[in-house]
Amino acid sequence: MTQEAQVLDRQDVATEVATPEPWLAVVAPPVDVTETKDAIQVTVDLPGVEEQALDIDVENGVLTLTGRARVDGPPNGERVLGEFDAVLYKRALRLSDRLSAENITAQLKHGVLRVSIPKREEKKARKIVVTPA
Amino acid sequence: MIMMSSRGPWSLLEDLVGLQGDFNRLFGDGGWRVRAGRALYPPLNVWQSADGLVVDAELPGVDPSAVELSVEDGRLTISGERSNGGEPGEGAACRERTEGKFSRSVELPFRVNSDQVKATYKLGVLRVTLPRAEEDKPKRIAVQAA
Incomplete structure (x- = not known):
């Protein structure tokens, strides 16, 4: 990671503390990044996040994922063990200009988000035919 | 851990929050210590x-x-x-x-x-x-x- 990216990183998180729910911990969810011939696949664990509580934005070449995870106990239950909590998941990825930000697709299922970012079609080398005069 | 390679997807994507995330996982608010240990x-x-x-x-x-x-x-x-x-x-x-x-x-x-x-x-x-x-x-x- 470049120094520039690290600086951006801190600024990014610092500004995000000003959320509507400042008491929520901001957590970077684990991510798998894989590459196929035509696209980059980003897979993110977002347990407890409903579709309506998930935001995916692309701005200035940065893909930002924000998800609000809920933790709801049963009524009248007293929590006797707590190892995960309601959090604000947040992760930002800078997209190369070789990726097509306009055609990103995303699917959320069983607490896992799969984002597919297609590669731009490489400009094909054109053969110029010289026509005889 | 964030793994970087000079080629492949990370050359197309740069992670902006990853480092902060690892920091959170290690030193974050109570309860998150659990996450550091697999x-x-x-x-x-x-x-x-x-x-x-x-x-x-x-x-x-x-x-x-x-x-x-x-x-x-x-x-x-x-x-x-x-x-x-x-x-x-x-x-x-x-x-x-x-x-x-x-x-x-x-x-x-x-x-x-x-x-x-x-x-x-x-x-x-x-x-x-x-x-x-x-x-x-x-x-x-x-x-x-x-």
């Missing part, structure tokens, strides 16, 4: 009431039918295997998501009717509801006037 997987929440126990396990992307639940010797055990897939010919730049076999047990504070134990799976969270056995529930004994 030994305790999946993380659990347990609620207790007069009616029984509710155990939530954070297991995103797991086939619920492949999760094994057992109630034996006064403990609930949740076990299975988490596989994140991956297609042949696919290059991977970064694999942070937990993968592999897991097993966790919860000591039950009372007897349960094992045939009434229910499990549901929603938003990547497995919820096991264990009703307290009727004969084990505390009974209120009314004092009768002589």
